[in-house]
Amino acid sequence: MELISQHAKKIMEGCKERARDNGLTFQDESLEYIVTNRDLLELSPKNMIPTLYDYWVQDVEVLKEKGRYELYPSNPYETVINTRPAISFYNDNNPDWLNVMIFYHVIGHIDFFQNNLFFRHTWDYDFASRALSDKRMIAKLRSEKGRWVDYIIEFARAIDNLVGYHQELAKFSSPQQEKTLNRLDFYFDVFLQEVKKVSVASYVNEIERFNTLLQENPKEAENQYIESVQSKYAEFESLYTKYKETKKQKKNQDIFEFLMEHSEFLNKEENRWMLMVMEAVRATSLYFQPQIRTKILNEGWASFWHEELFLKDDRINGHEIDFAVVNARVTAMPRVGLNPYALGMRLFSYIEELGNKGRISHDYKYLQDKELREKFDKETDSGRDYIFLVRENCSDSMFINTFIDQDFVDLHKLFVTGKRLNKERMTWQYYVKSRDAEQYKKMVLDSLYHPPSVEIRVTDDNSLLLEHVFEDKPLVREYIKGTMLGIEYLWGGQVFLDTSEAMMRSAKLPAQGMRRDEKPPQEIVWKRVRYRMKDKVLSRKDLN
Amino acid sequence: MIKELQAFYNRLKKQGLTPEQERVIELELKLIERYQDSGFDPQSSTRKMWQYNDLEILQNGAVMKMAYTSSQSIDDLIARDIQREKDGFPRKVRIGKMVKPSQDGDEKVVVVPTTVEEKLIHDQIRDNEEEGEGEGGSGEGEEGEVIGEQPVREEQGGQGGAGQGEGGAHETDSNAYDMGRILTEQFKLPNLKDKGKKRSLTRYTYDLTDKNRGFGQIIDKKATLRRLIETNIGLGRVQAGQQVNPNKLLISPADRVYRILSQEKDYESQAVVFFVRDYSGSMHGKPTELVVTQHVLIYSWLIYQYENQVETRFILHDTEAKEVDNFHTYYNLRVAGGTQVASAYKMVNDIVEEENLERDYNIYIFHGTDGDDWDTTGKETLPQLEKMLEYANRVGITVAENGYGISGSTEVEKYLKKSGLLDEKKDLLRLDVMKKESDESRLIEGIRKLIS
Numbered sequence: 003m004e005l006i007s008q009h010a011k012k013i014m015e016g017c018k019e020r021a022r023d024n025g026l027t028f029q030d031e032s033l034e035y036i037v038t039n040r041d042l043l044e045l046s047p048k049n050m051i052p053t054l055y056d057y058w059v060q061d062v063e064v065l066k067e068k069g070r071y072e073l074y075p076s077n078p079y080e081t082v083i084n085t086r087p088a089i090s091f092y093n094d095n096n097p098d099w100l101n102v103m104i105f106y107h108v109i110g111h112i113d114f115f116q117n118n119l120f121f122r123h124t125w126d127y128d129f130a131s132r133a134l135s136d137k138r139m140i141a142k143l144r145s146e147k148g149r150w151v152d153y154i155i156e157f158a159r160a161i162d163n164l165v166g167y168h169q170e171l172a173k174f175s176s177p178q179q180e181k182t183l184n185r186l187d188f189y190f191d192v193f194l195q196e197v198k199k200v201s202v203a204s205y206v207n208e209i210e211r212f213n214t215l216l217q218e219n220p221k222e223a224e225n226q227y228i229e230s231v232q233s234k235y236a237e238f239e240s241l242y243t244k245y246k247e248t249k250k251q252k253k254n255q256d257i258f259e260f261l262m263e264h265s266e267f268l269n270k271e272e273n274r275w276m277l278m279v280m281e282a283v284r285a286t287s288l289y290f291q292p293q294i295r296t297k298i299l300n301e302g303w304a305s306f307w308h309e310e311l312f313l314k315d316d317r318i319n320g321h322e323i324d325f326a327v328v329n330a331r332v333t334a335m336p337r338v339g340l341n342p343y344a345l346g347m348r349l350f351s352y353i354e355e356l357g358n359k360g361r362i363s364h365d366y367k368y369l370q371d372k373e374l375r376e377k378f379d380k381e382t383d384s385g386r387d388y389i390f391l392v393r394e395n396c397s398d399s400m401f402i403n404t405f406i407d408q409d410f411v412d413l414h415k416l417f418v419t420g421k422r423l424n425k426e427r428m429t430w431q432y433y434v435k436s437r438d439a440e441q442y443k444k445m446v447l448d449s450l451y452h453p454p455s456v457e458i459r460v461t462d463d464n465s466l467l468l469e470h471v472f473e474d475k476p477l478v479r480e481y482i483k484g485t486m487l488g489i490e491y492l493w494g495g496q497v498f499l500d501t502s503e504a505m506m507r508s509a510k511l512p513a514q515g516m517r518r519d520e521k522p523p524q525e526i527v528w529k530r531v532r533y534r535m536k537d538k539v540l541s542r543k544d545l546n
Numbered sequence: 547m548i549k550e551l552q553a554f555y556n557r558l559k560k561q562g563l564t565p566e567q568e569r570v571i572e573l574e575l576k577l578i579e580r581y582q583d584s585g586f587d588p589q590s591s592t593r594k595m596w597q598y599n600d601l602e603i604l605q606n607g608a609v610m611k612m613a614y615t616s617s618q619s620i621d622d623l624i625a626r627d628i629q630r631e632k633d634g635f636p637r638k639v640r641i642g643k644m645v646k647p648s649q650d651g652d653e654k655v656v657v658v659p660t661t662v663e664e665k666l667i668h669d670q671i672r673d674n675e676e677e678g679e680g681e682g683g684s685g686e687g688e689e690g691e692v693i694g695e696q697p698v699r700e701e702q703g704g705q706g707g708a709g710q711g712e713g714g715a716h717e718t719d720s721n722a723y724d725m726g727r728i729l730t731e732q733f734k735l736p737n738l739k740d741k742g743k744k745r746s747l748t749r750y751t752y753d754l755t756d757k758n759r760g761f762g763q764i765i766d767k768k769a770t771l772r773r774l775i776e777t778n779i780g781l782g783r784v785q786a787g788q789q790v791n792p793n794k795l796l797i798s799p800a801d802r803v804y805r806i807l808s809q810e811k812d813y814e815s816q817a818v819v820f821f822v823r824d825y826s827g828s829m830h831g832k833p834t835e836l837v838v839t840q841h842v843l844i845y846s847w848l849i850y851q852y853e854n855q856v857e858t859r860f861i862l863h864d865t866e867a868k869e870v871d872n873f874h875t876y877y878n879l880r881v882a883g884g885t886q887v888a889s890a891y892k893m894v895n896d897i898v899e900e901e902n903l904e905r906d907y908n909i910y911i912f913h914g915t916d917g918d919d920w921d922t923t924g925k926e927t928l929p930q931l932e933k934m935l936e937y938a939n940r941v942g943i944t945v946a947e948n949g950y951g952i953s954g955s956t957e958v959e960k961y962l963k964k965s966g967l968l969d970e971k972k973d974l975l976r977l978d979v980m981k982k983e984s985d986e987s988r989l990i991e992g993i994r995k996l997i998s
Binding site for chain 1: 594595596598599600601603604605623626629630633634635636638661662663664665666667668669670671680681682683684685686687688689690691692693694695696
């Protein structure tokens with residue numbers, strides 16, 4: 003790995019100047035390296051972070067079973083990494099004009115990394131340095147503890163997709179924690195409504211009673227009132243104490259934090275080194291989270307700007323056709339398939355145009371008349387500002403959910419492709435399944451990263467209970483065992499996992515008018531099951 | 547085809563079938579309708595969203611197509627895995643999983659150490675196998691219009707999708723011999739006890755086997771003494787009934803017998819292995835994978851044991867048997883038909899007879915099936931099997947249950963047990979029954995059962 007030539011660096015600096023003039027904001031410094039295939043060999047298993055810790059799995063082909071890991075995209079594999087300064091990687095022999103294009107693309111990414119709020123938690127430190135110190139720490143531990151370090155890495159990585167990424171982000175946007183209710187609020191908001199489940203009339207009566215007290219004696223009203231409550235309901239005080247305790251416990255911890263704080267095993271003196279390893283794995287995962295969740299936005303944004311800036315650049319006169327060829331390859335909509343560069347870029351252009359015509363407004367949204375809609379143009383010219391807002395505040399799912407509409411789908415002639423077996427011709431046929439914007443949106447959303455959400459509790463007998471929150475999706479069964487094995491080790495005791503499994507059942511009554519040889523429609527029946535991992539043995543039972 | 551099968555089924559029904567048998571056969575017939583003759587599994591030819599990346603797209607990098615040079619050898623990885631087992635965790639490195647026999651018939655097994663990082667991840671519900679999942683698309687076309695076709699049977703090399711196709715796989719090239727060595731050494735598979743020497747090869751070794759009188763490299767004491775006594779009897783110095791005085795014996799120079807170095811023809815053992823696999827509809831998915839993986843492992847082990855002197859034959863069967871010429875086809879081909887084990891056994895017997903293999907080869911036959919057989923009593927299969935056992939060194943039958951029937955009572959298993967052949971010819975015939983969920987260690991355990 004070596005730095006790019008002075009000549010190329012000068013081109014890069016020129017690109018930065020022009021990008022800044024167009025409103026992109028990013029740190030001055032950046033590092034550009036030439037990489038050989040050999041370098042890439044080492045870099046790619048480490049997600050392009052040169053200083054990432056070593057782990058034997060990086061030396062092995064990780065099996066991507068068909069259908070499985072398609073749903074579960076591997077970590078990002080990018081030319082630019084979100085470090086301070088940002089680092090980007092290049093082939094050795096790119097011509098100048100191509101470098102200009104790539105540099106703009108890279109600057110687009112850097113701008114995105116440093117301004118999109120989903121990266122907020124990565125702004126205050128340099129991940130490359132942090133990774134380096136973790137790598138050294140792990141290497142040192144390995145020299146002391148040997149293979150056990152790798153087991154801990156393995157078990158920690160098994161749960162690294164469950165990190166509390168959004169909790170981490172929430173720390174930045176809402177500094178005040180959810181408040182613990184005082185007695186009075188607890189009485190009205192929780193006790194009466196959830197515990198006593200009183201009728202609306204008696205609830206209003208209670209409020210009335212309190213208000214009367216308040217008018218009579220504003221200073222003492224609350225105390226008097228609570229005393230009356232306490233004498234009326236003997237259990238009130240103990241329930242309130244219990245509530246305060248659970249509130250204290252429920253610090254919104256993710257599974258890592260929970261295990262690290264509550265596992266007796268991990269907190270034994272001789273095992274405390276494991277906490278360091280887990281923290282390193284957790285930090286690495288948190289660092290990568292926003293990148294997986296902003297693929298379309300990030301690539302779209304970078305493509306939008308490389309096109310915009312390249313065509314304006316005075317230094318590349320005469321290479322427009324070369325550019326067109328490469329740009330088409332990058333940003334053409336494929337006939338079948340989903341190109342995040344192309345989709346993201348088009349969506350940004352589309353939003354910009356909406357903004358320029360003042361169409362991001364109530365007036366336009368509720369306009370029914372087709373002709374008026376087509377002509378609608380307030381000439382607000384606020385499109386550019388608006389896409390900067392989108393780049394700052396959106397993740398992929400918000401981007402897709404908010405901005406893909408029927409107009410966009412029609413404009414670019416998008417559709418959902420279906421694939422079916424044709425038995426006569428012995429072919430898989432690809433066909434236009436739907437041109438409906440909602441269907442298209444759903445298809446894109448389904449392909450986005452979405453790890454399961456798991457709630458953590460400790461049962462009375464000190465077992466760990468993980469509850470997989472039901473979202474119409476089962477877990478991949480084969481992986482449950484390996485994952486729970488690790489959690490059991492880290493927890494130091496029995497672990498339960500509650501999840502839902504789908505069973506296919508032929509609908510009992512065949513639909514009316516169905517031909518006899520047609521297959522009866524299948525329906526999904528959900529079943530809640532509990533897995534138990536004890537002494538490295540997995541068992542499973544139905545819950546309902 | 548279905549009509550013929552249906553007729554065949556009706557014939558069987560007349561002869562009497564238990565409800566369980568009927569259920570299994572009907573299910574298989576249903577599977578036929580479902581899969582028809584769908585050959586290879588469908589593979590998406592389009593690029594998924596996550597397969598786009600800057601280096602490849604922007605910089606036109608051929609970077610993804612790299613041969614993986616692992617910094618750890620397979621031996622190291624396996625040593626690590628064995629240690630792992632001692633530490634009380636299940637093994638994690640798999641070696642037979644991504645075997646990619648080449649298509650051109652060149653018998654090379656590629657050993658790819660693989661592993662899975664298990665996590666809790668969401669799965670998809672697949673309710674309809676004839677319908678692939680939706681993808682994006684753009685351009686002209688009415689809803690419902692077909693915009694392209696992809697043959698179900700991929701032509702050679704027709705791989706698409708970066709990172710998923712052949713280019714993307716990281717391979718550690720190694721040959722089957724190495725894999726056999728690993729299996730034998732690391733997984734402690736037994737060595738073959740009796741290799742049996744049959745076929746001569748034009749290979750020579752030099753050994754002290756010829757005898758020469760008068761001079762030579764090493765004196766053959768026993769032969770020399772024998773000649774010496776002979777000479778002395780002739781001279782009358784040794785007589786029956788009298789004490790022999792060794793000091794009085796005369797020694798002629800010609801009595802000394804020596805061994806001298808000579809060229810010898812070497813006899814090496816050689817084997818032919820028949821891999822027989824059921825490829826009927828009910829084998830779809832996991833059973834096929836299990837059987838094929840196990841056969842690759844067995845093949846590798848034999849290659850090592852016979853020091854590459856192994857020939858292979860691949861036979862697939864549903865109700866009819868056919869021979870295919872390479873492992874790739876053997877691995878991938880899938881049809882949806884009924885099941886008649888006898889057809890395959892008969893084919894093996896015919897080949898052995900026609901080519902006179904028995905004289906020159908050690909013959910091994912490994913048969914993988916899900917245990918269904920429409921010949922429910924084995925009345926056609928068993929005679930063929932008995933014939934087979936007359937010449938075979940080992941017949942190993944693997945039943946990988948497909949999960950449709952009742953565990954532990956598949957047709958093949960039942961009639962084999964009933965026939966008593968398993969006990970009678972214990973040295974020649976072995977049966978291994980495994981569940982659908984079996985993993986690699988179970989496969990290797992199975993091999994041990996089949997070959998020890």
